[in-house]
Amino acid sequence: MAAGAGGADGCDEIVACPARRRAAQEAAKRERRRRRGGPLVVVSRLVGELFITVGLVMLLFVTYQLWYTNVLAEREASGAAGSLRQDWDAGGAAAPPVAAFEPGQGFAILYIPKLDVKVPVAEGISKPKVLDRGMVGHYAEGALKTAMPADRSGNFAVAGHRNTHGEPFRFINRLAPGDPIVVETRDAYYTYEMTSILPQTPPTNVSVLKPVPDGSGFTAPGRYITLTTCTPEFTSTYRMIVWGRMVDERPRSSGAPPALEG
Incomplete structure (x- = not known):
């Protein structure tokens, strides 16, 4: 066969x-580019x-904040309440006095x-x-220090989350005058009756924690309780x-007092 003639592979x-x-x-590259689309499509x-x-990450975060923090906090709070009562029932006389409570210690x-x-x-x-x-x-603590329930006069003031982390105060806006609020300690039960509500005030208004709280309607020293939480819901603005x-x-x-019976 002469040089340059077609071979067995079909090349001329x-x-x-x-x-x-x-x-x-x-041609194959062009076809792949066509399938992938142009730069704008990519x-x-x-x-x-x-x-x-990003949407999936945000959804997981919201689920964690709105649901799982409640699961964890409620589990921990339930365990803490059970431990307190066990300690009291097992020999509360050995418990530390009020002055000995440390930050974060349940009482x-x-x-x-x-x-x-x-x-x-x-x-x-x-x-x-x-x-x-x-x-x-x-x-x-400091200027915000308030009374304890056993004190003969003063304002026992507490704070709680309204949303997430157990949200114990989520629905305190539903309380009405006369509704009971009970505090149990190692030694006693203290029953309060709800008297009034301030729907919104700046966080800087610490006068609501005074022994005779401003805006409460109380005019003389007594034994009071104050519940504080954030508002509107899912914010900490007020x-x-x-x-x-x-x-x-x-x-x-x-x-237990009548308010806790039944």
């Missing part, structure tokens, strides 16, 4: 085969995938029967040590305040 000339292969490769696909990923249980709330009360209003653990915090007056005190040995 030896130099033609690489050219055909290159042409086929270029970018739009990447942006879309990014939005989907009481707060009940709001109308709202089906039962939550431990701990010293201080630290978010990581108290509030985010599903507990209610007693204002007990504070909602609920006040009550003590109407009954009884030793734990006498049993």
Whole structure:
């Protein structure tokens, strides 16, 4: 066969085969680009995938905040309340006096029967040590220090989350005058009756924590309780305040007050 004649692979000339292969490769590349689309299509696909990923992350975060923090906090608060009662029943006489409570230490249980709330009360209003653990915090530091339930006069003031982390005070806006609020300690039950509510006030308004709280309607020293929480819901812009007056005190040995029966 003469040089340059067609071979068994069908090439008419030896130099033609690489050219055909290159042409086929270029054609394949063009087809892949056509399937992928142009640069704008590729970018739009990447942006879309990014939005989907960000959306999934945000959904997981919201689920964690609105649901799972409640699960964790309620579990921890329930355990803390149970431990308190076990300690009291096993020999509360050995428990430290009020002055010995450390920040974050539980010392009481707060009940709001109308709202089906039962939550431990701990010293201080630290978010990581108290509030985010599903507990209610007693204002007990510096200029914000308030009375204890056993004090013969003063304002026992506490703070709690309205949303997430157990949200014990979510529905305190539903309380009405006369509704009972009960505080149980190692030694006694203290029953208060809700008297008034301040729907909204700035966080800087600490006068609501005074021994005779401003805006409460109380005009003379007494034994009061103040519940504080954030408002509107899912924000911390303002504070909602609920006040009550003590109407009954009884030793734990006498049993639970009528407000907790049934």
